[in-house]
Amino acid sequence: MRRVKRATGNEPLRRAASRALVAGAAALALLGACAGGDDSRAGPGAMTDAERAAQVAALFDAGVYFCPMDLDVRSNEPGFCPRCRMALVMGLPEPFDYAMDVTVTPERLEPGGTARLDFAVRDPWEDRPVTDFEIMHERPFHLFVMSQDLEHFAHVHPTRDSDTDNFRIDLDLPGAGLYQVLADFYPVGGTPQLIAHSFIVPGGGLEPAVVGVDYTAPRQGENLRVELVTEPAEPIAGQETELYFTVSPAEGLEPYIGAWGHMLAVSDDLIDTVHGHPFIADGGPEMLFHLTFPRPRNYRVWVQFQRDGVVNTVHFDIPAKALTF
Amino acid sequence: MKTASIRAGLAAVLLAGAAVTVEAHDALTTSVNWSQTVSRIVYERCASCHRDGGTAFSLTTYAEARPWAVAIRDEIFARTMPPWGAVKGFGEFRNDRAMSPSQMNLMVSWIEGGAPEGDPENVPELPEFPPESPPAPEPASVVRNGATLENAIRVDGLFPRDIPDGGSYPIVAELPDGRVEPLVWLYEYRNDYGHAFLLETPLELPAGTVIRGIPAGSSLALMPRPAGPDPGD
Numbered sequence: 001m002r003r004v005k006r007a008t009g010n011e012p013l014r015r016a017a018s019r020a021l022v023a024g025a026a027a028l029a030l031l032g033a034c035a036g037g038d039d040s041r042a043g044p045g046a047m048t049d050a051e052r053a054a055q056v057a058a059l060f061d062a063g064v065y066f067c068p069m070d071l072d073v074r075s076n077e078p079g080f081c082p083r084c085r086m087a088l089v090m091g092l093p094e095p096f097d098y099a100m101d102v103t104v105t106p107e108r109l110e111p112g113g114t115a116r117l118d119f120a121v122r123d124p125w126e127d128r129p130v131t132d133f134e135i136m137h138e139r140p141f142h143l144f145v146m147s148q149d150l151e152h153f154a155h156v157h158p159t160r161d162s163d164t165d166n167f168r169i170d171l172d173l174p175g176a177g178l179y180q181v182l183a184d185f186y187p188v189g190g191t192p193q194l195i196a197h198s199f200i201v202p203g204g205g206l207e208p209a210v211v212g213v214d215y216t217a218p219r220q221g222e223n224l225r226v227e228l229v230t231e232p233a234e235p236i237a238g239q240e241t242e243l244y245f246t247v248s249p250a251e252g253l254e255p256y257i258g259a260w261g262h263m264l265a266v267s268d269d270l271i272d273t274v275h276g277h278p279f280i281a282d283g284g285p286e287m288l289f290h291l292t293f294p295r296p297r298n299y300r301v302w303v304q305f306q307r308d309g310v311v312n313t314v315h316f317d318i319p320a321k322a323l324t325f
Numbered sequence: 326m327k328t329a330s331i332r333a334g335l336a337a338v339l340l341a342g343a344a345v346t347v348e349a350h351d352a353l354t355t356s357v358n359w360s361q362t363v364s365r366i367v368y369e370r371c372a373s374c375h376r377d378g379g380t381a382f383s384l385t386t387y388a389e390a391r392p393w394a395v396a397i398r399d400e401i402f403a404r405t406m407p408p409w410g411a412v413k414g415f416g417e418f419r420n421d422r423a424m425s426p427s428q429m430n431l432m433v434s435w436i437e438g439g440a441p442e443g444d445p446e447n448v449p450e451l452p453e454f455p456p457e458s459p460p461a462p463e464p465a466s467v468v469r470n471g472a473t474l475e476n477a478i479r480v481d482g483l484f485p486r487d488i489p490d491g492g493s494y495p496i497v498a499e500l501p502d503g504r505v506e507p508l509v510w511l512y513e514y515r516n517d518y519g520h521a522f523l524l525e526t527p528l529e530l531p532a533g534t535v536i537r538g539i540p541a542g543s544s545l546a547l548m549p550r551p552a553g554p555d556p557g558d
Contacts, residue, residue, distance in 0.1 A: 066356040095366045097425045108503050178495070180414065182426070194426035196414030200505040206495045206538065238402055240437070269493060271404070271412055271512065273426065292433065294402035 065089060068192050069136065070277065084259050084277040086136060096124045098187055100195045109201045111176040117143075119158060119167040119183060123190075131165050132188035137258030141167045142184040144264050144273070148177035150209040150300045153313065155262065177204030180270045196273065208269040211298040212317045221312025224249060224305060228316050237296040237320040242279075243289040247305055250285035256306035261287050265301045265318075272299070293320030355438020359387045360447040363435045366428050370407045373422075373454045385451055387442045398436040401429055403513065410485075410514030415495060415507045417525035465546040470539035477531045481550035482523040487543045488514050496538035496545060498530055508536070508545075521548060 065088035067073040067081035079088050099122040104115050119141070121130040133140035145154040152174050158167035173179070178200050186192045200206075218227045227246045235241040245261065247253065256262065260281035265274040272294045281287040293299055302315045357363065367375070367384055375384040384390045390397070400406035401424060409423040424432065435441075466478055467486070488494070488511055495510040509522050527550040539545050 095362050095369075095428055095431050097427065192427060194430070196426065198412075198415040198507050198510075200497060200507060202499075202503050202505045206497070208493075238399060271493075292437070295404075 068134075068186060083279060083281075084137065085255070086258070096190055098122065098124055098130065098190060098193050098195075099127070100183060100193075100197070102181075102197045102199075104199045109173060109199070111173060111201055111203055113173050115171050115173055115179075115199070115201075117158070117169055117171060117181070118161070118164070120164070121167075121185065121187065121193075123187070129165065130187045130190075134186040134188055136184070136186050136192065139257060140185060142257075143169060144182040144184070144275070145171055146180045146182075146266050146270060146273075147175060148179065148204065148206065148209060148270060149175070150211060150266060150268070150270075151175070152179075153264070153302050153315070155264070155302075155304060155313075157257075173201050175204065176201045178206055178270065180266075180273070182264075182273050182275070184275065194273075194275065198270075209300070211268040211300050213298060213319045215301075215316040215318045219314035219316065221305070221314045222310045224253075224307045224312050226303065226305070226312070226314050230318065235291075235293055235318060235320045236323050237293045238323060240290055240292050241320075243291055243301070245287045245289065245303060245305075246285050247287070247307075248285060249307075250283075252308040253283055253285075254306045254309070256304055256311055260305070261289070262304040263289050263291070263301060265291055265293070265299045267295065268298045268300070271295075272297075293318075296320050296322035355434045355441065357431050357435040357438060358441045358443030359390065359435070360443035360445055362431055362443075363390075364448050366424070366432060368449065368452055370422060370424055370428065372451065374408075376451065376454075379454075387445070387448075391440055391442075394436045394440045398433055401432055405513050408515070408518050410511055410518055411522060412495075412510035412512045415510035416522070418509075418522050419525045420520070420523045465548050467544050467546045468536045468539070469544050470537060470541065472536050474530055474532055474534045474536070477529070478547055479550040480524060480528045480530055480547045482521040482548035483509050484521040484546040484548060485509075485511055485514060485543065486516070486546060488516055489540055489543070490515050492540060494538055494540050496536065498528070499535040499537060501531055501533040506530075508538075521546075523548075 065075045065078055067084065067086055067088055069084045069086050070081055073081050073083055073088070075088055080086065081088060101120040101122070103118040103120075105118075106115075109115055122128060123130050136142065139157045140160075141158050143154075143156050143158055145156065146152065154171070156169055156171070158169035160166075161168040171179075178198055181197050181199075183195045183197070184192070215228055215230070218225050220226075224247050227248075229244045229246075231242040231244065243263075253260070259277040260283060261278050263276045265276075266272065274291060274294070276289055276291060278287040279290045289303075291301070298317060298319045300315050300317050302313060304311055304313045306312070364385075364387075367390060372385050373379065374381040377383050377385070382389075384393065384397075397406070404412075404423075407422045407424065409421065411418070411423065413421070413423045413425065465484065466474070468474070483496075491513055493510070493512050494514075496508045498506045498508055500506065506528065508528075530547070536545065
């Protein structure tokens with residue numbers, strides 16, 4: 001297990017501010033170069049707002065590297081995303097959707113049994129099988145599994161079947177009802193894909209989960225405790241919410257599959273699934289995630305942090321209010 | 326608790342960002358732009374209606390789409406646009422109009438990042454739009470909630486009828502052998518959408534299958550698979 005040097009309390013602030021200032025300076029330098037190269041704009045204020053906006057926008061077209069996972073992370077040089085550690089790629093994403101065939105066996109699923117899921121990915125151009133995948137967070141294929149009552153959650157990694165080249169995994173099915181899986185992969189030459197698939201274990205209803213609204217109490221994981229403060233205190237659907245997590249003890253905190261933390265937010269009716277990583281984190285006790293709850297519903301938010309080789313998974317139930325005037 | 330230190334750090338980040346963007350009056354914080362990315366999603370998911378000659382106002386140019394950016398985000402979040410009316414992943418449909426989670430992420434990143442245009446030369450050509458999916462052929466087996474199929478049917482598509490606006494209705498088939506197959510999860514469906522849900526792969530439903538989840542007063546037409554090769558063959 002790779003160990004990292006723990007940061008002091010002020011280091012997140014310094015590093016985040018430093019990154020932003022470097023990016024800002026580079027952008028301003030480019031802006032200055034653009035303006036300076038045009039004699040018709042001799043003095044301050046000679047440029048229209050539209051021209052300035054066009055120049056700023058041009059920054060994003062001029063050899064900018066971006067993170068395929070955190071799309072707002074960008075750089076004028078190759079490197080790694082400071083948030084999720086993925087390699088930055090040049091250019092801009094093309095929104096091609098790939099197809100994913102899911103085979104669930106056995107046909108008759110039983111509560112308390114297992115299901116084997118096979119995933120075959122096809123390209124959007126020729127419908128050909130896709131066999132080359134980028135490594136995202138140390139794995140080529142991530143899978144989130146949620147039961148309908150939201151009592152069962154798993155973040156697992158199907159492996160390549162040597163016979164079919166498909167990804168395959170066996171899942172435990174603790175109860176009856178609807179299961180939602182969210183596949184997360186990145187085909188070489190494509191863009192990161194998030195594809196949902198549902199299957200049903202007979203014997204249960206299909207009613208939405210009953211999710212509480214208590215997110216102020218700390219949660220105890222296997223070997224650490226997690227506290228959450230949100231800003232705003234009462235999140236509003238459609239508006240960005242900041243989630244400040246504090247873990248204790250923080251000694252021994254480690255990256256887990258390539259990130260200091262992982263988050264999955266799922267609405268009580270299983271329709272919204274939002275996956276994210278810390279916006280600011282460096283191995284210290286505090287981590288900031290950004291999250292926009294899509295609809296005014298109750299959400300269960302799972303977070304995962306690793307300490308001393310142990311993965312801690314805890315959840316908070318958070319209501320998102322409708323925006324009212 | 327040192328949450329305040331992160332908040333202070335964030336303020337510094339935002340101030341630094343403001344130094345870049347304040348002169349443009351538009352806080353651009355995303356690498357996703359209209360020309361390279363968003364236009365392609367709009368052409369695929371929106372422009373069959375939102376275009377000149379379509380059934381709704383045009384969104385095919387940056388100038389047309391930009392003023393609607395926030396409204397577009399809200400409609401996407403609410404699942405009211407594109408007007409598909411079903412939850413993604415609950416059944417697979419070959420005429421699926423819904424945005425994928427990846428596309429939703431890109432659209433929201435673009436809108437919340439200031440909705441930049443990018444280089445107009447990267448905008449693709451507007452595609453041609455095929456005719457709308459056909460209505461349920463006659464005869465179709467029209468079933469209500471709890472109906473038991475008297476005969477086996479190879480289902481090719483589903484056509485909801487008289488569905489209450491704005492509800493959430495997962496509809497399933499309970500097979501005699503105990504399996505439960507997802508058919509379609511209607512969500513924010515409106516009857517004036519007027520489209521069928523055409524299955525990616527035809528579904529064999531034996532006699533004795535029970536259809537559940539259809540709201541009271543509504544029905545579901547099970548469209549039989551016509552003779553001939555399956556879609557994709």
